Amino acid sequence: MSLIDVCRKITQDEKPCLAENHPMGTRLVCPEYSKSVKEVKTFPLVEQQSVFALCWNTDGKQVHSTMVPAPHRFCCSYSFGEGEKTQLHTHDYLELGYVVKGEFRQKISGKDIVFRKGELCLIDKNCVHQDYLQNKESVILFLGLSNNMFTEVMNENVSTEKVISFLQSALLKQKNLQQYIRFKPSPETEAALEKAFEQLVEELLVNDTGSTFICKGLMVRIFGLLSTGCEFSLSRELRQEMSWIVYEEITEYIAHHYATVTIRELVENFHFQEDYFNRLIRSKAGISYSEYVQRIRLEKAEVLLRTSSMTVDEVAEAVGYQNKGYFYKIFKKEFGMTPRQMRVLV
Numbered sequence: 001m002s003l004i005d006v007c008r009k010i011t012q013d014e015k016p017c018l019a020e021n022h023p024m025g026t027r028l029v030c031p032e033y034s035k036s037v038k039e040v041k042t043f044p045l046v047e048q049q050s051v052f053a054l055c056w057n058t059d060g061k062q063v064h065s066t067m068v069p070a071p072h073r074f075c076c077s078y079s080f081g082e083g084e085k086t087q088l089h090t091h092d093y094l095e096l097g098y099v100v101k102g103e104f105r106q107k108i109s110g111k112d113i114v115f116r117k118g119e120l121c122l123i124d125k126n127c128v129h130q131d132y133l134q135n136k137e138s139v140i141l142f143l144g145l146s147n148n149m150f151t152e153v154m155n156e157n158v159s160t161e162k163v164i165s166f167l168q169s170a171l172l173k174q175k176n177l178q179q180y181i182r183f184k185p186s187p188e189t190e191a192a193l194e195k196a197f198e199q200l201v202e203e204l205l206v207n208d209t210g211s212t213f214i215c216k217g218l219m220v221r222i223f224g225l226l227s228t229g230c231e232f233s234l235s236r237e238l239r240q241e242m243s244w245i246v247y248e249e250i251t252e253y254i255a256h257h258y259a260t261v262t263i264r265e266l267v268e269n270f271h272f273q274e275d276y277f278n279r280l281i282r283s284k285a286g287i288s289y290s291e292y293v294q295r296i297r298l299e300k301a302e303v304l305l306r307t308s309s310m311t312v313d314e315v316a317e318a319v320g321y322q323n324k325g326y327f328y329k330i331f332k333k334e335f336g337m338t339p340r341q342m343r344v345l346v
Contacts, residue, residue, distance in 0.1 A: 003198040004100050007139045010205070011057035011064040014075040025076035028054060028065040029133075030087045038128055039089040043146055045069070050149035051215050053201050054142040058102075060135045069207035080133040088130045094145045095123045096222075098197060102138030106131050108180050118190040120183040120226070127180055141197060149219065156220045181232050189229030196222050228271065246270070247284045250277065251292075258296045259320035263289065297321070298334050305342050312339045 001009075018025050030039065045052055049069065057064040066075045085107070097104065097120060104115045108129040115121055123129060125147075145153075185193055200218045203211050226232075250270065254261050263274050270277075278289045285292055297319040304315045313324055316339070321327040332338050337345075 001198070001202075003141070003194045003201070004139055006198055006201050007055045007100055007141060008057055010066050010068065010073070010201070011055050011075050014066060014073045016074055018074055018076045020076070020078055022076065024067075024074065025065075025078060028067060028076055029056070029063055029078045030089070031078070031080065031133075032085045032087050032130065034087065037088065039087050041089050041091045043091075043093045043144060045146075049212065050146040051200075051204070051219060052144045053204050054144065055201075056138070056140040056142075058134065058136070058138045058140075060137055063133055068201065068204040069211075073205075078133075082135055084133045086131045086133070088128055090128055091123070091125055091144070093147065094125060094150050096143040096145065097121045097123070098141045098143075098193070100139040100141055100194075100197075102136055103134070104131070104138060104140050105134060113182070115182070118185055118193075120185070120193075120230075122181045122183070122226075124179045129180075141201070143200075145219070149216065152216060153219045153223050183226050183230040183232045185225070185230045189225050192229070193222060193225050196225070243280060243283070246272075247280055250280065254293060254296060258293060258300060259318065261293060294330065295334075298331060301327075301331065301339070302335065302342065305339055312343065315339065 027041075027044070044067070052067060052069065054067045055065060062077050062079050064075060064077050066073070097106075097115070099115050099117050099119050101117060103117065106113055106115070106121070106129055108121075108123070109127060113121075196218050200215060200222075203214050203218065250266065253266070253269065257265070263277060266272075266277050267274055281287065281289050281292050287295070301315050301319045304310055304318060305312070308315070310318065316322075316324050316327040328338055335342060
């Protein structure tokens with residue numbers, strides 16, 4: 001059974017189907033009742049459970065919804081008018097939304113954003129947002145993650161370091177910012193995510209003794225796919241934070257691999273396009289990528305000349321220069337003396 005089939009089944013075929021004014025129905029779809037009130041939605045499960053799924057299946061006039069796991073299976077339906085929205089709200093947990101079919105429109109921190117099929121949005125605990133109930137067919141899957149689950153998934157180190165450090169610091173530590181991350185998966189990643197989400201929802205329906213561990217494993221897989229197979233864009237508040245984190249990781253990588261590092265190597269390790277590294281380093285250090293690598297190499301060469309017994313040619317090769325004449329030229333330009341003159345000074 002595909003993800004969309006599972007979502008349709010649990011939102012329309014489950015019994016009982018609760019009345020529109022049932023308290024559980026307004027928990028799943030709470031229509032706007034005030035322009036100023038901001039609801040805080042709390043994590044709805046007991047302490048031992050750390051992830052839940054909420055599904056919306058909209059036919060253009062009604063949104064059919066449910067949540068799993070639950071003590072008893074159920075579904076709700078809500079009839080809405082054109083242009084209707086949910087109440088402004090935040091969560092005390094992290095929310096990952098996925099567009100299974102159609103499109104989904106949200107207002108996040110005052111900005112209207114449209115997510116299309118296959119796209120995802122990770123929203124932190126402090127981000128004020130509301131959802132539009134659109135007169136179009138759509139299926140949306142929301143995952144709620146407790147703070148403990150999110151931390152455990154990040155600690156599995158399934159992602160590149162840049163994504164781990166960014167998500168942990170941005171979404172768990174910077175509590176004064178209202179933040180979200182938008183993910184656009186590649187076609188291959190979208191197919192893998194669909195399968196993982198389908199397995200997760202099925203496991204939440206089972207909800208037996210081993211489900212907690214299986215769900216954690218599936219969340220590890222999902223975040224691994226998000227970190228390696230998706231482009232992502234950030235809320236305005238996060239862009240500067242993210243650029244510094246990536247800059248620190250890139251420069252640390254260069255510091256450890258200065259003799260052999262290439263742009264292609266950075267692309268393979270950090271999953272950004274080539275021109276990004278040049279723009280990032282210039283914005284932070286004021287020089288180009290090649291100038292930055294040259295500076296690191298020459299600084300290492302100076303240290304080796306002052307502290308080791310290596311010959312000048314050996315130093316040049318150790319820091320990444322096979323052309324000794326070029327090494328002499330740029331070294332003298334940087335330090336105002338040749339490598340041999342610096343060695344004599346020592």
